[in-house]
Structure formats: structure tokens, C-alpha cells
Amino acid sequence: MRRLYLQIYLTIIAITIIVFVSVGVLWRVAMASRFDHAIEAASDFVDDGLPPASAPYSDLRRAIERLHETLAADVALYSDDGMLLASAGRPIPRARLARAARGWLPGPGGPSWLMRLPDGRSLVIRLPRAPLGRGAWLATVLIALAVAVALGAYPVVRRLTRRLERLKSGVEQLGQGDLAARVQIEGKDEVAALAESFNRSAARIEELIRSHKMLLANCSHELRTPLTRINMALALVGDGIDPARREQLKSDIGELDQLIDEILLASRLDAVRAPERSEDVELLGLAAEEAARYDVAVEGESVTARGDPSLLRRMIRNLLENAHRYAGGGPDVRVGRTGDRNAWIEVRDHGPGISDGEREKIFEPFYRLPGTAENGRGSGLGLALVRQIARNHGGDAVCLAAAGGGSCFRVVLPAAG
Helix, strand or coil: CHHHHHHHHHHHHHHHHHHHHHHHHHHHHHHHHHHHHHHHHHHHHHHHHCCCCCCCHHHHHHHHHHHHHHHCCEEEEECCCCCEEEEECCCCCHHHHHCCCCEEECCCCCCEEEEECCCCCEEEEECCCCCCCCHHHHHHHHHHHHHHHHHHHHHHHHHHHHHHHHHHHHHHHHHCCCCCCCCCCCCCCHHHHHHHHHHHHHHHHHHHHHHHHHHHHHHHHHHHHHHHHHHHHHHHHHHHCCHHHHHHHHHHHHHHHHHHHHHHHHHHHHHCCCCCCCEEEEHHHHHHHHHHHHCCCEEECCCEEEECHHHHHHHHHHHHHHHHHHHCCCCEEEEEEECCCEEEEEEECCCCCCCHHHCCHHHCCCCCCCCCCCCCCCCCCHHHHHHHHHHHCCCEEEEEECCCCCEEEEEEEEECC
């Protein structure tokens, strides 16, 4: 946003400079036109109005004065030996005669034009320098205008972009999960209308998320009530039902209960982009605790990440359950560190592996590999939760092909300290 206000501000200054230069060029062109006019008039005077060298002084004097009045310039006529024959206006130093054969002669008082006549005489015309009230005054006005534009434009541009910065900050807060984020409405222009629209949208999103959470909470409560009744009925039936059938029913009830938990957790992670509670978690020990449930050893080094221990535990548990459910046998679990910035956890299974086209899809909610849905394996939320938890902690989760077959699930998290 700072770049935006600098662009607007520098654009205004650049336009001012362009105007300044353009006016200067036009002024220069106008002055050049004036010089051309003077030269043309002097040439006509030499051809038609200048008396010969033998003419009386009074005739030369009157002719020189007419040229002086026509051009509003200083005029001097010198003989071939440098003697002043006649002049009008301010005196022109005779020393200028030796500075050039003919043409423009710079000097104090204004630029001069020296003409060598065929009879040896020299006509010097000095155009007066533009008075301070014109050239310098115009330059002073333009510089003052440029300074005034620069000083006056900065607070206006900065006020506009500061309001945009606050609006950008509110959008970022909303994107990070702060549903109560609002921006202050200032003025009655388009930026104020945009801020008002943002506040209305944020309020609507907050209302929808709240309704969504309430709906999920009510649904989970209503679903758990009949599940509890079924469990109680199974316990009361006792031996009146086939034991295998009873265990199957208990397994189905447990799976439904776990699905409800996973749906609620996924919904909460969608609404909150950062852990609600954060502390240092030793990943090697946490992974070893979860791996002990499957009699799996964990290799690697001690590394600490900062986050919610319950969520990180759930992430590791889902990886182990996924490997146990789909690959069979004990997975390989490793924990390590990449430099001083990142910690990683790898869970490698020895199953048939996952094709390249499926490795991203398996992290989508409720997506299951072909053939697993028919076998009733999982709900398709386990790996989606793994990635959600990893990203909730500032990391990510990917699926890689393991050397020798199988799949390797790698989670990278920011290391603490």
C-alpha cells in the first residue's frame, strides 16, 4: 500500500515537472521567435532603410532611432575602423566588434547580433534581456507552484492510502479467522462505501459461521443421542444377540462417533486459522506415545514445535491409523529437523502406494481411493484433518512415493527455538 501512495504522489510531482518543462520550452520558443523577428527586421532595414556611409550624421541618427523604436532594442552603427557612427538606446561596448565576424554575441545586458555590412560598417543590435518581471518571475511562479503541489498533495494522498491500509488490515484479520474484524468508516466517498461494504460482508460471514457452528453442534448432539440409546440397548440385550454381531454394531457406533468428532474438528479448523492454544510440544516424544499403540518404534532426533498438543497428537494418530488401515503392518515413523527453522514428521507405510494423480486428492475431505469405499475403510476425513492441522500450525503435509514401494506422508512444521 505504501507503494500505491508513492505512485500517486510521484505521479502528481512528475506531472508538475512536465508542466514546468513544457512552459519553459514554450518560453524559449517564444524568445527564439522574437530573435528571428529582430534579425529579419534588421536585414530589411539594412537593405532598404540604412543610409550609405557618406550620408550626413543626422540621417544615420534618424535611421538608427527608427530601428531602435521598431525592435525596442539597443542599436549601434560602427565604421569599418571601429568608430561609432550613430547609436540609440543604451551604449554597446565597442569591444564586441572583435569577438566574432558576425552572428550572435553573448554578453552583459542581453544577447547581441553583429552584422558586417558590404561597405565595411558594422551594425550591432542588442535585444534587452527579459526583465525579472517576465522570465525570472515566471520561473519563480512555476517553482512555487511545484512546491505547493508537492506539499499539498502529500497529506491528501497519504490520507487516502492510510484508509486503504486500514481496510487491507481488516481484510487480513478476517482472512486469519478474526470474524469480529471491522474497519472504521471515514468520509462519504468511494473508500468509505468500500469500508461499509466490507463491514456488512464481515458481519454476514460471522453470522453464517455462527449458524454453521450451531447447526453442527445441534446435529452432533442429535446424532449422539440415538447412538447412546443403541449402546444402552446392546448392553441390556446381553447374550440375546450374536456376539460377533454385537461387536460389529459397537464398531459401527464407534466409527459414527469418530466421524462426528472429525466433522466438528474440521469445521473448527476451517473457521480458525491459528491454534486456539499454543505451547512447546516435543514431537519425538509425542510421536512415540502414539506409535506405542501400534507397537511401532520411532526414530529420529528430539525437536520442538509450538502449537496445540491435542491437535498435533490427533494429526500423528490419523497418520498412523491411515497407514495401519490401508497398508497393513507397522509403518516406519521418523522425526527430524531441517536446519534451525523446520521440524518434520514422516510416516511411511509398506502398502501398494498411491499414484501421482491421487496424491493431492487424498487430502480432500471425504475423498477415498477407488476400492476403499466398498470395503468401508474410513470416512475420508483423516488425511484432510492432517493437512488442516499442519497448515493451522504454519506448516503443510504432502504425500510422497517411498523408495521400494509404499507411500511416505511428510508433515513439516515451524520449529520452536
